[in-house]
Amino acid sequence: DIQMTQSPSSLSGSVGDRVTITCRASQSISSYLNWYQQKPGKAPKLLIYAASSLQSGVPSRFSGSGSGTDFTLTISSLQPEDFATYFCQQSYSTLTFGGGTKVEIK
Amino acid sequence: EVQLVESGGGLVHPGGSLRLSCAASGFTFSSYWMTWVRQAQGKGLEWVANIKQDGSEKYYVDSMKGRFTISRDNAKNSLYLQMNSLRAEDTAIYYCARVFYYDTTSSGLYFDYWGQGALVTVSS
DSSP: OOOOEEESSSSEEOOOOEEEEEEEEESOTTTTTEEEEOOOTTTOOEEEETEEEEOOOOOEEEEEEETEEEEEEEEEEEGGGGGEEEEEEEEEEOOOOOOEEEEEEO | OOOOEOOOOEEEEETTTEEEEEHHHHHHHHSOOOEEEEHHHHSSEEEEEEEEESSSOOOEEEEGGGTTEEEEEEETTEEEEEOOOOOOOGGGGEEEEEEOOOSSSSSSSSEEEOOOOOOEOOOO
């Protein structure tokens, strides 16, 4: 199975900060990479699909980039409602998720 | 409004069985692949299984093959997960979700709607 490695596992940020989360695949997955946001006690929510396509209704401060093995999720200006855990998921082959990145308030 | 509501979770002894259900509404259930994803307390997400619209194709993560069975009843707009030979490490919240294919390949998919989850605890 393809392993997905996210970094960092956690980070602290302030409102207004630019935040970047990285996801690395153990082999090339083309652009078959999705990003989800999960808040405590809630189900995950899709943010980005196909590495860089913004899901309908998701604020434009979220963006994704990358292809092959290296991908990033960027929040251009961190908002209070963005403090959550973020997961990447590859759909190139047997579905796997990254370990998650918890974004906390500094 | 799309809604997915899981039920059937609970406490079960090791070696026991449990059947989860997921009631779907707000969309044409029979037109979508569906999936189960689980999450152990404080841990990451783990894909469990997918099922095609008519139930003719099913895929499982290797570690659960032979123990878990995904099924659906399109007449009842319901998805199921039969879990047998349960182990302590199966303790998790189990989510059902809708699968959306955004391109014509079998790889271009994402999970666009999720239920609130059902907690399964395997303990003696």
